[in-house]
Amino acid sequence: MSKLGLRFGTDGVRGIIGETITDLTVAIIAEATLRYWYRRYGVSKVLVGYDTRFMSKDFATIIASIAREHGADVNVVSGPTPTPVISWAVLKHRFNLAFQVTASHNPPRYNGVKVIGGDGAPARPEDTNGIEGVINSEYDDILRSVRDIEYARAPSINIRDEYIDSITSWFSARFKPRRLRVLVDPLHGAAVGYTAEALRRLGFEVTEVNSDQDPNFGGKAPNPEYEYIKDDVDAVVNGRFDMAIANDGDGDRVAMVVKGLGHLDANRIIPVFLRVLWGLGMVKRGVARTVATTHLIDDVAASLGIKVVETPVGIKYIVDAMNRGEADIGGEESGGLAYSWHIPEKDGVYSGVMGACIEASEGISKIYGELTSRFGERRFRRVDIKANDAKALVNRLSQELKRAMVNMGELDRFIEIDGLKAVYRDKSWVLVRGSGTEPVIRIYSEALSDGRVNDLIEPVVSIINRAIAG
Secondary structure (H helix, E strand, O other), X not given: OOOOOOOOEOOEEEEEEOOOEOHHHHHXXXXXXXXXXXXXXXXXXXXXXXXOOOOHHHHHHHHXXXXXXXXXXXXEXXXXXXHHHHHXXXXXXXXXXXXXXXXXXXXXXXXXXXXXXXXXXXXXXXXXXXXXXXXXHOHHHHXXXXXXXXXXXXXXXXXXXXXXXXXXXXXXXXXXXXXXXXXXXXXXXXXXXOHHHHHXXXXXXXXXXXXXXXXXXXXXXXXXXXXXXXXXXHHHHOOOOOEEEXXXXXXXXXXXXXXXXXXXXXHHHHHHHHHHHHHOOOOOOEEEEEOOOOOHHHHHHHHHOOEEEEEOOOHHHHHHHHHOOOOOEEEEOOOEEEEOOOOOOOOHHXXXXXXXXXXXXXXXXXXXXXXXXXXXXXXXXXXXXXXXXXXXXXXXXXXXXXXXXXXXXXXEEEEOOOOEEEEEOOOOEEEEEEOOOOOEEEEEEXXXXXXXXXXXXXXXXXXXXXXXXX
């Protein structure tokens, strides 16, 4: 925790606009990041992106002004831009450092800052720790520096069309899909005009909804979970469209709707993608998944003769596995997928197009049905409980939780790389961890039946609630 009262979580710094995320805190984060990056890596070119949230463009101007004061050649995107497109542009145009102003899928009152290195990947923990260290050790001098800066707009850069050109070229070389009617829902976020345009160029019949870039996201959280895209599900189930694709606020997450399965989260998407991409020769080394993601991936990987790397929650850990040469594809249950041949970041636009191409060629329902008939249909549940100092509370309760988990079935092993996870011999598991992006404890469970899921998750929820009640 820095003197700002903010810390880099699973994916950047986030907070409530006007409270923890203000002009001053954004300026301090930018100044500390630039000081750290100059000393460790050197900086000559900086890219600044932003999403559709309140104050995002203004915060981007502040960051760009500070970077120019450091002597960097700075570009700001010409309009709201998905986070994965920023990552892609860093690689394409050889920027040394990038900032993305976003709070991703969080509710509208939130905003934040992501830091992206010259390799296009999210800043690593050692670097974010280093930035926090600069804030703590140089706080007074940083305050003086940012208060003297004159804010002015930097030159803009339009990267939308070249990004769409790049990914559509990749897909058109590998898929020859039949024409489908696709509903695209960017949830008023930065992916407006991205997923839809890429699909149009590939020959799909596309209807885009919620396509006005609304900082209030229509009064909802810009998160493509079932409760926020019920209308999309109904549109496919009722036959108006062949499938639907939804992205979150900064375009790095994806969810889909297909006939026969309904709403698809990443726990059902990743196993299908793994099988298809392995068949295309794109996956040879392995697959990475977070501790909170389905073990159906493990069964599919074993059948294909490739290994599974289990990581803490956060795409940066998936990327680390790819950089070590251990995985070619990876993902997390919250809707993020990354690919070693694309960018070192999750990309909901690219994944949405991938899903449409698979649905229009082999059929997602068909592939998923083949996998579950062989390995079993997984049931999954997640419960979120609001809690301050969530990670610390989970650590404090670890021994009590372990004692309860031991009595829940034939235990195979505990995994403690991110929270506490118990894995059982009947293909079930339960995980409790503190969120890295919100003051929340998350409890996850997966099993071959709903009853088993509930039997695992309810005792853990009870322990957490009792501890919070005090």
